[in-house]
Amino acid sequence: MVSKMSSKMVGSNNLAHAKRMVQQLRVEASIERIKVSKASADLMRYCGENAKYDPLLMGIPASENPFKDKKPCTIL
């Protein structure tokens, strides 16, 4: 998109943009962070607690999975 702007407008746009950048960075710098070791432990704990409910992880028998075809029955 080509916009024709006077150099004065470009000047004030740069200023507005720079102000927004600084404000944004201030917001981002101010958040509270935790250590990666703690964050990792929490991710691992969540996986561990929920693993047994995860059919793609644990594998579930064909009889319980509507997408897996059950073996056809033979009538003797």
Added chain:
Amino acid sequence: MLCKKNQGETTNTLKAESESLKAKLEEERAKLHDVELHQVAEKIDALGQFVMKTRRTLKGHGNKVLCMDWCRDKRRIVSSSQDGKVIVWDAYTTNKEHAVTMPCTWVMACAYAPSGCAVACGGLDNKCSVYPLSLDKNENLAAKKKSVAMHTNYLSSCSFTNSDMQILTSSGDGTCALWDVESGQLLQSFHGHSADVLSLDLAPSETGNTFVSGGCDKKANVWDMRSGQNVQSFETHESDINNVKYYPSGDAFATGSDDATCRLYDLRADREVAIYSKDSIIFGASSVDFSLSGRLLFAGYNDYTINVWDVLKGTRVAILFGHENRVSTVRVSPDGTAFCSGSWDNTLRIWA
């Protein structure tokens, strides 16, 4: 009125402050980088062999499948294509239940409403439209169409929030927006990306009102839905971010990118904590999704494959072949029993 010289000085001071804030951010993040996720994960057992096969193939689109979404009933699927068609399928039987022809080609986004009673879609028409699904198969769905969102460039992604009442959209115009479905009113807009936004994902409901977006500016941004504020930003990818998806706990999110890697970002550590890559993987990752526990990451690639990653250890546990062209979309079913992939080979596959 400032004269040019004063403006120049103020811009420069702001730029300097910008640089110093960026440096401070990096410093703060680095202080907490005491270990790598895969190191912490060394103590848990490795995953065994995975056998996942195509269980269903959904054929019917006349051109590339671009997007799909599961219904909360775990069996219905909506998919959209370059051919302008949006199809609702019963994935158990592979029957087509509804089909809508959009007035545009490249329908890049589609989503199922939480109630299962409507679907939303859009693409090159720059809009997001909602179609209520009728029980009468003969009814012309297009007649009931409701235009909800209007962007100034293509619609790349859409998602209902927790109800049928609101839709979140992302666009090639660089913005995301929240809309009221009934009135079509813009409720909030999200500015901060400097190029096309390609994907968004809502945080799991327990985590509150945030969402993550990713785009061609290589950034992943986390937003507060109420205020419109960009609360966190991550820029470690080397190319476009094609897809973003929250980890099931809401504490992290994964990305898939044209730089051939997928990455995991932890929100509370405020940094990238894992990269899923291999020297042999050189094509872009188009789409990612987690299994229910978050232990597995399914990623679709432009080299026609789906790679399955161990999220914690960072290793690949399976590679799935079957599609005959780029994989464009990958979504795990709501109950985690299967996942669906859509491809430029015009088909969708259900894997389990």
